[in-house]
Amino acid sequence: MASIAEKVRKLRAQRGWTLKQLSAYTRVSISHLDAIEKGTRKSPSFQIMVQLADAFEVPIAYFRDDVAVSDHPSAADHAVQAAPAPQTDTALQGDAALSRLYDADTRRFIVSEQARPYVALAKQLAEQSQSAPALDTSALLQVIAAFIRDRETSYES
Known part of the structure; x- marks a missing residue:
């Protein structure tokens, strides 16, 4: 053996x-x-x-x-x-699962500042779908609509 x-x-x-x-x-x-x-x-x-x-x-x-x-x-x-080989950047090494799930460009985006609102949206959508026993499409769309409104407001400022 x-x-x-x-x-x-x-x-x-x-x-x-x-x-x-x-x-x-x-x-x-x-x-x-x-x-x-x-x-x-x-x-x-x-x-x-x-x-x-x-x-x-x-x-x-x-x-x-x-x-x-x-x-x-x-x-x-x-x-x-x-x-894919893990990156030498310590921010990208932090999670082995992240390294196995996503390519280097995606990992860089996920940990970048510009990804923060999208990661927050994904988290809100995940929380919304977990809190409802059945998929509540209208509630998910409301979360997405609020995200878009917030993004439009930040672009106008």
Whole structure:
């Protein structure tokens, strides 16, 4: 059976990630990841294993010593999918999920000042749709209309 070190090394190689990129996805130091891959850190904490599983998009059970890589075909399938390399900008490294979900240009926009009103609108729409048991289209349209009115007012000022 493959060790945690071998599995992490294999997944990282399949993705074509450097230790620095994996560190950005997991928020685990490069030296700690290097020790895991070299096998000098044989029993990483559960939290670190969760962070690795999330970054590689594999089930946590994939890393068990008694589980062969072939026992989790979905894990291997996830591992070969290319993911965009995380940005070196610390504002963009903050959330591994954001890095996996959006391309670099979209992440830059999301964290930019000009995106604030749109992010606020998305948050309002999400809150509105969660508070109503059924989709209330008129309430959602009212939120959008208020957003447009506010934007028009700010352009006129």
